[in-house]
Amino acid sequence: MKNAAHAQSAPNLPAAKPGKTATGTAASAAAITADPRWAALCTRDPAAEGRFVYAVRSTGIYCRPTCPSRRPKPENVQFFADGTAAAAAGFRPCRRCRPEEAPLAQRQAAVVADLCRFIEAAETPPTLAQLAARAGLSPHHLHRLFQAHTGLTPGAYAKARRAERLRQNLAAGQGVTEAAYGAGYNASSRLYSEAGRVLGMTPGRFRQGGAAEEIRFAVAQTSLGALLAARSARGLCAILLGDDPLALVADLQARFPKARLIGSGPEEEGQTAGAAGSADFAAWVAQVVGLVEAPRLGLALPLDLQGTAFQRRVWQALQAIPPGETRSYTEIARDLGLPKAVRAVAAACAANPLAVAVPCHRVVRSDGNLAGYRWGLERKAALQQRERQQAENPAASTAPPHTKTVP
Numbered sequence: 491m492k493n494a495a496h497a498q499s500a501p502n503l504p505a506a507k508p509g510k511t512a513t514g515t516a517a518s519a520a521a522i523t524a525d526p527r528w529a530a531l532c533t534r535d536p537a538a539e540g541r542f543v544y545a546v547r548s549t550g551i552y553c554r555p556t557c558p559s560r561r562p563k564p565e566n567v568q569f570f571a572d573g574t575a576a577a578a579a580g581f582r583p584c585r586r587c588r589p590e591e592a593p594l595a596q597r598q599a600a601v602v603a604d605l606c607r608f609i610e611a612a613e614t615p616p617t618l619a620q621l622a623a624r625a626g627l628s629p630h631h632l633h634r635l636f637q638a639h640t641g642l643t644p645g646a647y648a649k650a651r652r653a654e655r656l657r658q659n660l661a662a663g664q665g666v667t668e669a670a671y672g673a674g675y676n677a678s679s680r681l682y683s684e685a686g687r688v689l690g691m692t693p694g695r696f697r698q699g700g701a702a703e704e705i706r707f708a709v710a711q712t713s714l715g716a717l718l719a720a721r722s723a724r725g726l727c728a729i730l731l732g733d734d735p736l737a738l739v740a741d742l743q744a745r746f747p748k749a750r751l752i753g754s755g756p757e758e759e760g761q762t763a764g765a766a767g768s769a770d771f772a773a774w775v776a777q778v779v780g781l782v783e784a785p786r787l788g789l790a791l792p793l794d795l796q797g798t799a800f801q802r803r804v805w806q807a808l809q810a811i812p813p814g815e816t817r818s819y820t821e822i823a824r825d826l827g828l829p830k831a832v833r834a835v836a837a838a839c840a841a842n843p844l845a846v847a848v849p850c851h852r853v854v855r856s857d858g859n860l861a862g863y864r865w866g867l868e869r870k871a872a873l874q875q876r877e878r879q880q881a882e883n884p885a886a887s888t889a890p891p892h893t894k895t896v897p
Contacts, residue, residue, distance in 0.1 A: 522564040530555050531567070539593040543570050545581040552576035557587035601625050602639040605632075606647065615648035641803055641828050650799040703749040707742060708775045709735040712782045714869050717845075718742060719778040720751075721771060725792030729778055729845045731865035745843065781846050785813045785873070786880045789847050797841065800831075804838035811852045814881030816874065818856045840864055846873065 522528050530538035538555035545552040546562040552573060553559060570576040573589050583590040591597070605621055621644055622632040636644050705727065707720035718738035720728040728745060730738045743751065774791060781789045795805060807822050819839070823831045839850040845865055851873040855861045863870035 519563070519565040522567050522569075525569065527555070527569050528564065528567070532561060534558070536595070539595065543573050543576050543589050544568065545570060545576050545579065550581055551584045552581040552589060553584040554587040554589045554593070557584055557589075559584065559586055598635055599639060601627075602636055605636060605644070606640070609644065609648050610651050612648075615645065615652065618644055638827050641826050641831075642799060646799065654798075703746065704752060705742070705746055705749045706752045706771050707739070708753070708771065709738060710775055710779050712779050714782060714872060717779060717782060719775050721774060722794045725794040726774070726778070726844060726847065727794040727796070728843050729847055730843075731782075731845045731869055778847070782873075783876075784880060785846065785849070785877050791847075793844060793847060795844065795848070797838070800834065801838040801841060804835055805842060805848045808839070808842070808848050808850055808852065811849060813849075813852075813877045816852050816854045816858075818854055818858075819861070820856050822853065836861070849873075852877075 527538070527542055527544070529535075530541075531544055534556045536556055541555070543552045543554060544562075545568045546566050547568060548562070548566045552570065568579075570579065570581075573583060576589075577583070592600075605625060608621070608624060609616060618629045618633060621636075622629040625632050625635075627635065633643060636642075636647070640647055642650065703722065705720050705722050707718055707728070709716055709718045711717070714731060715733050716731070716735045716738055718728065718730040718732075718735070718741075719726065720730075720742055728742055730741055732738050732741075739751075739753070777789060777791055780787055795802060797805065803826060804822065807825060811817050817825075819832045819835045820829075823829055823835045826835070828834075839853055840862065842848045842850045842864075845851075851863060851870045853861070860867050860870055860874075
């Protein structure tokens with residue numbers, strides 16, 4: 491009776507292969523440890539999630555690569571493409587890692603995506619407590635999860651979406667008050683207090699497409715070709731590189747179609763011309779040219795960076811890369827806490843309006859090779875080589891003594 495009861499309670503394990511010998515076991519273990527999936531299993535590599543599952547013959551269960559259970563003996567392991575294949579072979583899912591369910595990261599991403607849609611549809615920004623209740627999580631856990639997936643706190647995301655709706659409403663021709671309330675601002679005073687940061691100008695001026703916005707610019711020649719530097723009332727708003735000065739001016743005009751552009755005029759030979767004879771702007775242009783020639787000198791000028799919240803985060807990450815060093819798009823995405831946002835990082839680099847000052851030339855592919863650069867790969871290579879040389883010989887980091895502005 492005891493043996494019968496024991497037989498009834500024994501797990502229904504997959505049948506072992508007949509004729510298993512010590513030599514066969516060693517060969518099986520060697521084959522498993524040589525499989526790259528074994529290394530992923532041993533390190534519980536998150537990147538292996540969704541690529542395979544492993545089963546343990548001695549227990550009759552199958553697990554995710556990241557399962558926290560004790561590592562099995564390699565001779566007892568069998569790999570499968572997915573849980574369906576493992577179940578068909580007679581294995582049952584682990585109760586700890588639940589491999590029959592979607593990966594944790596996928597489930598978390600779905601929760602965050604739902605919260606993003608909820609925030610976007612809300613007339614007023616929902617509170618953290620409301621978001622946590624919707625997700626079924628604690629406010630603290632929800633806050634960390636949301637920021638890990640989007641790079642922004644729920645409050646910052648709500649503000650960014652509200653600002654985007656405001657820009658869309660104003661661009662569609664709505665009045666300032668109508669656009670503000672439609673975007674979720676509950677008071678016009680709140681809008682005007684944030685207008686400079688959100689729009690870069692007053693709401694009325696933004697509605698007119700930047701009309702009456704005054705931008706000074708100058709085009710100078712550098713060792714890398716023509717350079718256009720432009721300044722708004724808040725700081726440098728464009729640094730463009732190219733071969734054709736007229737093309738650079740056309741690019742600036744396209745960026746600020748209704749702004750009043752004030753160009754430079756030639757001064758005495760041997761001096762840098764300022765925009766409309768402005769001596770202070772001439773000094774700005776000289777600093778920008780000096781930055782191109784000697785990036786290690788840095789740039790002590792205010793920047794007027796207009797972009798989305800994500801773009802600004804990427805641009806800040808670029809500014810943190812030391813001269814002479816590079817980072818890959820993948821590394822930047824990972825540092826931002828958004829490892830899957832590699833393409834979005836590349837797009838933000840391509841949208842950078844301030845060459846060299848926001849050093850997108852320091853970003854490379856994962857293999858170290860040069861990727862796209864809106865101002866030309868030759869300039870990108872030259873800037874990187876220049877920075878490496880100046881990093882090795884800091885004494886050589888001096889700006890050229892003479893710069894002439896192109897009229």
